[in-house]
Amino acid sequence: MAVNRRFTLVSRPDGAPRPSDFRLVEEAVPVIGEGECLIRNHYISIDPAIRTWLNQEDTYMPAIAVGDALRASTLGVVEASNHPRLKVGDWVQGLNRIEDYSVCGPDGANGRVDVSRVPSPSAFLSVAGGTGLTAWFAVEEELQPKAGQMLLVSGAAGAVGSIIGQLARGRGARVVGIAGGPAKCARLVERYGYDAAVDYKGKDVDALRAAIAQACPDGVDLLFENVGGICLDAALLNINQGGLVVVCGLISEYNGEPYGTRQLIRLLMHSVAMRGYVLPKYAARLGEGRKALIDLVARGELVYDEHVEEGMENVLPAFMRLFDGSNEGKMVVKLV
Amino acid sequence: MAVNRRFTLVSRPDGAPRPSDFRLVEEAVPVIGEGECLIRNHYISIDPAIRTWLNQEDTYMPAIAVGDALRASTLGVVEASNHPRLKVGDWVQGLNRIEDYSVCGPDGANGRVDVSRVPSPSAFLSVAGGTGLTAWFAVEEELQPKAGQMLLVSGAAGAVGSIIGQLARGRGARVVGIAGGPAKCARLVERYGYDAAVDYKGKDVDALRAAIAQACPDGVDLLFENVGGICLDAALLNINQGGLVVVCGLISEYNGEPYGTRQLIRLLMHSVAMRGYVLPKYAARLGEGRKALIDLVARGELVYDEHVEEGMENVLPAFMRLFDGSNEGKMVVKLV
Numbered sequence: 302m303a304v305n306r307r308f309t310l311v312s313r314p315d316g317a318p319r320p321s322d323f324r325l326v327e328e329a330v331p332v333i334g335e336g337e338c339l340i341r342n343h344y345i346s347i348d349p350a351i352r353t354w355l356n357q358e359d360t361y362m363p364a365i366a367v368g369d370a371l372r373a374s375t376l377g378v379v380e381a382s383n384h385p386r387l388k389v390g391d392w393v394q395g396l397n398r399i400e401d402y403s404v405c406g407p408d409g410a411n412g413r414v415d416v417s418r419v420p421s422p423s424a425f426l427s428v429a430g431g432t433g434l435t436a437w438f439a440v441e442e443e444l445q446p447k448a449g450q451m452l453l454v455s456g457a458a459g460a461v462g463s464i465i466g467q468l469a470r471g472r473g474a475r476v477v478g479i480a481g482g483p484a485k486c487a488r489l490v491e492r493y494g495y496d497a498a499v500d501y502k503g504k505d506v507d508a509l510r511a512a513i514a515q516a517c518p519d520g521v522d523l524l525f526e527n528v529g530g531i532c533l534d535a536a537l538l539n540i541n542q543g544g545l546v547v548v549c550g551l552i553s554e555y556n557g558e559p560y561g562t563r564q565l566i567r568l569l570m571h572s573v574a575m576r577g578y579v580l581p582k583y584a585a586r587l588g589e590g591r592k593a594l595i596d597l598v599a600r601g602e603l604v605y606d607e608h609v610e611e612g613m614e615n616v617l618p619a620f621m622r623l624f625d626g627s628n629e630g631k632m633v634v635k636l637v
Numbered sequence: 638m639a640v641n642r643r644f645t646l647v648s649r650p651d652g653a654p655r656p657s658d659f660r661l662v663e664e665a666v667p668v669i670g671e672g673e674c675l676i677r678n679h680y681i682s683i684d685p686a687i688r689t690w691l692n693q694e695d696t697y698m699p700a701i702a703v704g705d706a707l708r709a710s711t712l713g714v715v716e717a718s719n720h721p722r723l724k725v726g727d728w729v730q731g732l733n734r735i736e737d738y739s740v741c742g743p744d745g746a747n748g749r750v751d752v753s754r755v756p757s758p759s760a761f762l763s764v765a766g767g768t769g770l771t772a773w774f775a776v777e778e779e780l781q782p783k784a785g786q787m788l789l790v791s792g793a794a795g796a797v798g799s800i801i802g803q804l805a806r807g808r809g810a811r812v813v814g815i816a817g818g819p820a821k822c823a824r825l826v827e828r829y830g831y832d833a834a835v836d837y838k839g840k841d842v843d844a845l846r847a848a849i850a851q852a853c854p855d856g857v858d859l860l861f862e863n864v865g866g867i868c869l870d871a872a873l874l875n876i877n878q879g880g881l882v883v884v885c886g887l888i889s890e891y892n893g894e895p896y897g898t899r900q901l902i903r904l905l906m907h908s909v910a911m912r913g914y915v916l917p918k919y920a921a922r923l924g925e926g927r928k929a930l931i932d933l934v935a936r937g938e939l940v941y942d943e944h945v946e947e948g949m950e951n952v953l954p955a956f957m958r959l960f961d962g963s964n965e966g967k968m969v970v971k972l973v
Contacts, residue, residue, distance in 0.1 A: 551902050554901075560897065561899050563898075564895070565890075566891075569885070572697060572918065573912065574912035575904065576912075577905035
C-alpha cells in the first residue's frame with residue numbers, strides 16, 4: 302500500500318535547525334472527498350523563508366504548528382480528482398505541506414501550470430516560482446532601478462539575487478553583487494548580469510565597506526538586502542542621500558542571535574527609506590510576473606540555475622545548505 | 638570695544654563631547670560689507686542634531702570643520718544693515734554659527750519673523766522653530782495618523798515628542814509615549830496629550846517590550862523614533878503588519894558605539910517600512926507650518942515648554958543636558 306511521507310516539525314529549532322527537530326512520518330495516502338483532488342508532489346521548493354515559519358510567532362504567514370508538516374511551495378500532478386477545475390494529469394503548483402501527496406479542496410490554493418513552455422517543470426518553483434517572482438516584482442515595483450543608478454544586491458548568487466542582476470541590468474542600472482567566494486563572484490559577472498562582484502568571505506565590516514566602496518565609487522542608490530549582519534552594515538556605510546533599502550531576506554539572522562545592525566543612523570543622516578518586502582504583497586499579480594519571466598527565458602534573455610536534490614530524505618540536508626551557502630542555484634527537492 | 642564670542646570645535650568628540658573638544662574664542666565684531674547686515678543673536682537653539690554635525694563625515698548637512706564655530710538655529714535682531722530686505726530692529730531667524738554676532742549676506746538664510754504673536758521671541762526656536770516644525774510635518778506628512786491607529790513615540794517628553802502627542806491626538810489617533818522617569822511620564826499624559834506613558838528607566842528590552850505591549854494591547858501601527866537602542870527594539874517587537882517607522886532621531890547612539898538593532902527582521906516579517914526623516918525635506922513649506930503652529934498656540938490648543946539657560950558660557954552644559962535627559966522642554970540658550 303502506498304504511504305504518504307510527511308516532513309514534520311517535532312520541536313521548534315533554537316538557533317540552527319537540527320535533525321532532531323524534525324521527523325519523517327508515514328501515513329496512509331489520503332482519500333479525497335467531494336470537490337477535492339489528490340496531488341502527487343513531484344518537486345518541493347526549499348527556501349530560507351521556511352526557517353522563519355518554524356518560530357513560535359506568526360509572521361506574514363501563520364507559524365507551523367509543532368507536530369504538523371512543514372509548508373513549502375510544491376509542484377505536482379493531479380492523480381485523482383473530484384475537483385471542479387483540476388483534472389487528473391494536470392500539473393499544479395501551490396503552497397502545501399512537505400509530503401508526497403497533498404489534498405486540494407475546491408477553494409484550495411493550487412493552480413494549474415503549463416509546463417510545455419519551460420525547460421523543466423521545476424522552473425515553476427525557481428525562475429517562474431516564488432524566487433523568480435520575488436525578483437521580478439522587486440525590480441519592477443520595489444526598486445525600479447533607473448539608468449545610471451547603482452543597485453547593490455547581497456546574497457547575489459542566490460535564487461533571487463541571480464535573477465535580480467539580470468533584470469536590473471536590463472533597465473540600464475549598474476548592478477554590483479555581494480556573494481561568498483570566488484566561484485560565486487565569478488558567476489555573478491559571467492552569468493547573472495552583474496557589473497561587478499564583492500566577495501564577503503573573510504572580511505570584517507570595515508574591509509567589506511571598503512570593498513563595496515571600490516565597486517561602487519559613487520555610492521549605492523538602491524540596496525536589495527538578503528543577508529543582514531555585516532553585509533547590511535557595510536552596505537549602509539556606502540548608501541547615498543535619498544537611498545532606498547528593500548529588505549527581502551536576512552538569512553544570516555534566521556538561525557541565531559541577530560548581529561545587531563549598527564548603521565541605522567545612516568537612514569536618518571542620509572534620508573534613507575528601508576522596507577521589508579515579501580512576495581504576498583503582489584499575490585494578485587503573480588500570473589503577470591510568471592508570464593513575463595517565462596517569456597524572457599524562452600527568448601534566451603534570462604538564465605537561471607537549479608540545485609536539485611532527490612528524495613524526501615534529503616529535504617533536511619537541502620534546507621541546511623541554504624544556511625552554509627553550499628547550494629548552487631535555486632534549491633529544489635525532486636520526489637518523483 | 639564689543640567682542641564676538643564664538644563657540645568653536647577644537648577636536649572632534651570621540652563618544653560623548655568633553656569640554657576640551659570646544660573653546661570659546663573672542664574676535665572683533667565683524668564689519669558688514671555691501672548687501673550684508675549684522676545680527677545680534679539673542680537666542681541659540683541647542684539640539685541633538687548638532688552632535689551629528691561634529692563627526693568627520695558630511696550628512697544631510699556639511700560637517701562642522703575643526704576650528705570653526707558650531708552651527709545652530711539662532712534668533713536675533715538686526716543691529717546694522719546694508720541688506721536689501723532686512724532692516725535694523727528686525728527680528729530674524731536662521732541657521733548661523735553659535736556666536737554673539739552673525740553676518741548675513743543678500744542671499745543669506747536669515748528670515749524676518751513677527752514676534753508679536755508669540756509669548757516670547759524664543760518660540761521661533763521651539764514650537765515655531767525647528768523642533769515644532771519637525772513635529773508638524775511628521776504628523777501632517779510622514780505619519781498621518783488616522784482615528785483608531787496606535788502611534789508610539791519615543792523621546793516623547795522631548796522638544797519634538799511633546800508636540801507630536803498633541804498634534805496626533807488632535808487627529809483621533811491613540812498616542813503612547815516613552816520617556817524616562819515618573820515626572821516626564823506624568824507630563825506626557827497631563828500636559829502633552831498622550832493617552833498613556835511608558836517609563837523606560839530601569840527596564841531591559843524584554844521588560845520594555847512588555848510595558849509597551851500593555852500600553853498598546855493591539856500593537857503599534859506607527860512608530861515615531863527619537864531614541865534608538867533598546868527603545869527601538871522593544872517598539873519593533875510590538876509593531877503590527879504593515880506598520881510604519883519614522884526615524885527622527887537616535888539620540889542614544891550619537892555619543893558612542895551603537896547598540897545594534899536586533900529586530901530589523903520585524904520589517905521583513907511584518908512588511909514594515911522605516912525611513913529617516915529630517916526637516917530639510919520640507920524646507921519649501923516651513924512658513925505654512927510655522928503659521929499653523931503659531932495659530933494653535935494663539936488659540937490655546939497647543940502647549941510647549943522651553944528650558945532656557947543663560948549666557949554663551951552655558952552652551953556646552955546645555956548641550957550635555959540633551960544626552961542625560963535632564964532638560965525639561967526645548968533647550969535654548971539666551972544670550973541677551
